[in-house]
Amino acid sequence: MSVVYILWLREVKKYLRSRVQIVASLGSPLMYLGVLGFGLGPVFQRAGEGKYLQFMAPGVIGMTVLFTAMFSGIAMLWDRQFGFLKETLVAPVPRLLIMIGRTLGGATVAVLQGTLIFVVTLIAGFRPVSLLAVPLAFLVIGLIAVIFSALATAIGSSLKEMQGFQMVMNFLVMPTFFLSGAIYPLEGLPRVLGALTRVDPLTYGVDGVRGLLTGRTHFGVAVDVAVLLGVGVVFVVFGAWRFSKIEA
């Protein structure tokens, strides 16, 4: 237990010490929120969908969690060759505990970053319908964070070269974001796009957060949470398996 705790603590400590990085990583969510949020707002309103900021704020929170979690996995590639990871790989503790500590740490950092963006959306004018639902929404955010931290661990364990990084960003992270319904409603989509959104785990994450914070949901919060739990178990097992296979 102390092994999981100390590795979790390490991730959180590092995050809290990297002030510049915290500010820098707020950049792209702020851009989406500011440019898309206010740029598309009038069109969205005219289409009779209500306030766009209200709609997309949960999406931007989901995006922040996705990006932060995935980056921690990519950083692992570096860490494996030039960093602390190798130290943990020869320690006399089960790989599973190391993977759990790292993944929980990465997920915690992603949730903290998501919290920051949540505060920013509040300042921008986002209003949750019920304050009581906020803690529940954060449970869903936590699930999103665990899912993508575990996936990131799997990818970080499998990639061999830095070149893979660009590929992961272009073919995995960006599509996951754009297909998630974070920035557009899922109703009335062309069939192919609709099908793609349904295989994207982030779709259920964003839908769940949106359902809890604004009352607007496509699948229903119960379905969202069930899907997220299922995907979470699969990804954690997959991540642990890939991590156990690392040869330094």
Added chain:
Amino acid sequence: MGDRPIIRVQHVVKAFGKVTAVNDVTFDVWAGEIFAFLGPNGAGKTTTIKMLTTLLRPTTGSLELDGLDPATDQTEVRKRFGVVFQDPSLDSDLTAWENMDIHGVLYHVPRQTRRERSETLLRMFELWERRDDLVKTFSGGMKRRLEIARGLLHTPKVLFLDEPTLGLDPQSRNQMWTHVRNLNQAERVTVFLTTHYMDEADRVADRIAVIDHGRIVAMGSSGELKQHTGTDSLEAAFLALTGTTIRDESATAADQLRQVSRVWRR
């Protein structure tokens, strides 16, 4: 020198696809000695260390560390060695003390022992005054010293040092070897090191194995090697044994990453 081999390697072969990195290597290391692997890049030094430190399994042959098999008894073997890899494995965003402390937790060193031993080791390696500074503010030599101190925290029986002086200036290299000699005396720990600097092997090691193209071409004390080849310096002995001087091998993926990291960090 002790009276039993703490490391026993017999007819070990390690092949990666078509490339045979280690080709039928056999040697013993005795408890308490400083044993050096001397050879060029790509000779199979790091691969041998990785097999002994449970990170790779041999294709054929057998390895033993303190009577245990690194391939099957990973956890027990890991408790018995400390290792300093060729590439840094410190967390540079944490302090020296935090790096020591995490290591102690990972190796299940009780809290009180952890603190006392961390202090002793940090003092021994002249890092005590800097214990609360972030590792990224340390010089190359200080980082290496911290890695060695950390590797000793759980009182291992064997300390592996893979190219510990790579990238250090001559003064830090000198200082490093003085430290290694001292700790070998003070801690009675067996030291297994690799280097491609002949003067270092000559100066610090009790016994040297010259390795080239995955094979051990000669083994003995520096004096024995010189006598055996009829040469008066280890460099000339090396030349006589391998027919080459230390050379550069083609770059691997890890070498390329290493290159990038050097550009980025300096």
